[in-house]
Amino acid sequence: MSDQVQSEVRVIPDSVPFRRELYSRILKGCMFLCIGITAALVAFLILYILVRAVPYFSWEILTTKPSYLKGTIGVLPDILNTVYLVLTALVIVLPLGVGAAIYLNEYARSKKLVKIIEYAVETLAGIPSIIYGLVGMLFFCQFLGLQTSLLAGALTLVIMSIPVIIRTTQESLKTVPSGYREGAYGLGAARWHMIRTVVLPCCIDGIVTGCILAAGRMLGESAALLFTAGFAHALHGYIDGITSSGATLTVALYVYAKEQGEFEVAFVIAAILLVLCFITNYFAAAFGRHMHKIHADSK
Amino acid sequence: MNLLDKNNKDTVESIAGTIFLVLGIVNIAFVLLICIYLIIAGLPAIGKIGIIDFLFGTKWASTAAEPKFGILPFILTSIYGTAGAIVIGLPLGFFSALYLAKIASHKVRITVEPLIDLLAGIPSVVYGFIGMLVLVPAIRSIFDLPDGASLFAAIIVLAVMILPSIIKVSITALEAVPEEYELGSLALGANEIETYCRVVVPAAKSGIAAAVVLGVGRAIGEAMAVMMVAGNAANMPSLFESVRFLTTAVASEMSYSSGLQREALFSIALVLFVFIMLINAVLNVLLKRGGVKRK
Structure with missing residues (x-):
């Protein structure tokens, strides 16, 4: 008996066994290595684009259109096309997305329908942009007869970015305390009146965040626009612009870099896109934080 | 509140309800639209080429x-x-x-x-x-x-x-x-x-x-x-x-x-x-x- 006890008592080692120590060290090393590579990658991308683009930046390139006569290249039409496209798409997608989110969160009674709609939205989020481009071309350009135009591109982007708006709106609708709704009902408000006056004002931040995220996605989109919005670089006002074919910044970057070999202007566009991406991310994060803060305060 | 107002309000409410229902269902329509267009546009060629030749042809x-x-x-x-x-x-x-x-x-x-x-x-x-x-x-x-x-x-x-x-x-x-x-x-x-x-x-x-x-x-x-x-x-x-x-x-x-x-x-x-x-x-x-x- 005592022998057995003796054999089971082991001395607790002073140091961690070598193998365990090695295992920990190696894994920790891997983590540092990977985060280092990732950070270096981001830093390289940003610095490379900015350093190569800065020498080519000039007031002229930003404010003129390309001219074969003078042999100059300007990106103003592409900037304007992008602005037209994003604004049009946002104006259309906002009511569609917010409305759908309100239906899912506030109105829907049938769980089955909610499930089906949510599944549809998830499916939309997963479809690659090239397929949106094809269907957009078939449906908007050919079937609806819009031709290759910014409007057809904008409508394609509407379908593409609906999931972003729905998701962010739904999230912020969920943060509105149900006490607010009950209070409004108790005071005799009907459903839509309650939503309009109580719920929606509470989730403006979420909706704005959704818009910014959607705008970011639209700014970066190219495959869906290639066949729907076209390649033209003409300078137009809004009405003419939206009904005619036009290249956005991303499409212009693709055409200049891949097909024309104009790397200078391509770098300028890449830098503009990078800055826009940074700005949209910053504002989305800022509004997101604001939303969380309000949510935390109201709890 | 007079009765007319109440009726008006009810109409607005039911219209709003219908609009939101439609906006929800539109999303299903979008998915169906994409599916149907792809299938209509994509199937004929597979039929003509033959599904085996199409999917497993190496050239x-x-x-x-x-x-x-x-x-x-x-x-x-x-x-x-x-x-x-x-x-x-x-x-x-x-x-x-x-x-x-x-x-x-x-x-x-x-x-x-x-x-x-x-x-x-x-x-x-x-x-x-x-x-x-x-x-x-x-x-x-x-x-x-x-x-x-x-x-x-x-x-x-x-x-x-x-x-x-x-x-x-x-x-x-x-x-x-x-x-x-x-x-x-x-x-x-x-x-x-x-x-x-x-x-x-x-x-x-x-x-x-x-x-x-x-x-x-x-x-x-x-x-x-x-x-x-x-x-x-x-x-x-x-x-x-x-x-x-x-x-x-x-x-x-x-x-x-x-x-x-x-x-x-x-x-x-x-x-x-x-x-x-x-x-x-x-x-x-x-x-x-x-x-x-x-x-």
Whole structure:
């Protein structure tokens, strides 16, 4: 008996066994290595684009259109096309997305329908942009007869970015305390009146965040626009612009870099896109934080 | 309140209710629209070419005198390219996520996370552009090839592009693991790294699997960046040769295609769509099991 006890008592080692120590060290090393590579990658991308683009930046390139006569290249039409496209798409997608989110969160009674709609939205989020481009071309350009135009591109982007708006709106609708709704009902408000006056004002931040995220996605989109919005670089006002074919910044970057070999202007566009991406991310994060803060305060 | 007002209000309410119902159902209509258009546009060519010849034919010569429409090279390239991107991107993203979620100080985290967001937001053409100018020449000179535009270049660009989604979903999954698991493991004498790798990671494994599947979905659907670095010749996949993906097959010929060639391009899109639907179905199951929200 005592022998057995003796054999089971082991001395607790002073140091961690070598193998365990090695295992920990190696894994920790891997983590540092990977985060280092990732950070270096981001830093390289940003610095490379900015350093190569800065020498080519000039007031002229930003404010003129390309001219074969003078042999100059300007990106103003592409900037304007992008602005037209994003604004049009946002104006259309906002009511569609917010409305759908309100239906899912506030109105829907049938769980089955909610499930089906949510599944549809998830499916939309997963479809690659090239397929949106094809269907957009078939449906908007050919079937609806819009031709290759910014409007057809904008409508394609509407379908593409609906999931972003729905998701962010739904999230912020969920943060509105149900006490607010009950209070409004108790005071005799009907459903839509309650939503309009109580719920929606509470989730403006979420909706704005959704818009910014959607705008970011639209700014970066190219495959869906290639066949729907076209390649033209003409300078137009809004009405003419939206009904005619036009290249956005991303499409212009693709055409200049891949097909024309104009790397200078391509770098300028890449830098503009990078800055826009940074700005949209910053504002989305800022509004997101604001939303969380309000949510935390109201709890 | 008089009765007329009350009636007015009721009308407004019921109109509002109907409008929101319609706005909800519109989304289902969008999905159906996409499905139906792809099927209508894609099926005829598959019928004409024959499904076996189409899916398993190894030669794509759409503009030849005697055109051949075999898309096996594209399917295999898409699969190899995606697998390669995961092989490179997953360890990189997984360890980065583990570091950010568990080890990094608050200060490091709030500096690095916006950078990851930026990486996620950079448009794909910009990745393609940088890949074209930096990666392709580098591959050409390192491996001494006639042209650097190859499957390998595409794999690296895709790996970088899926990195942010892998990192972000993995972080969410790792943070969803209850703290008690960690505390229990630490109390039993495991050190921190052992706790993270042997307790937290297994507990978060469906979330991490979801991150991988999300990455697969991104990689297989990416068109522009790949088009700029992969060379676009319809070869059977080989690491250092010019290849064409399913997405780039559609994008590169669409602008000048006609007749059966054009129909075949829609069939390729249909095949791609089927792939994506399968991936989405897997993703949904994993996300539900992992309790992780899709970002």
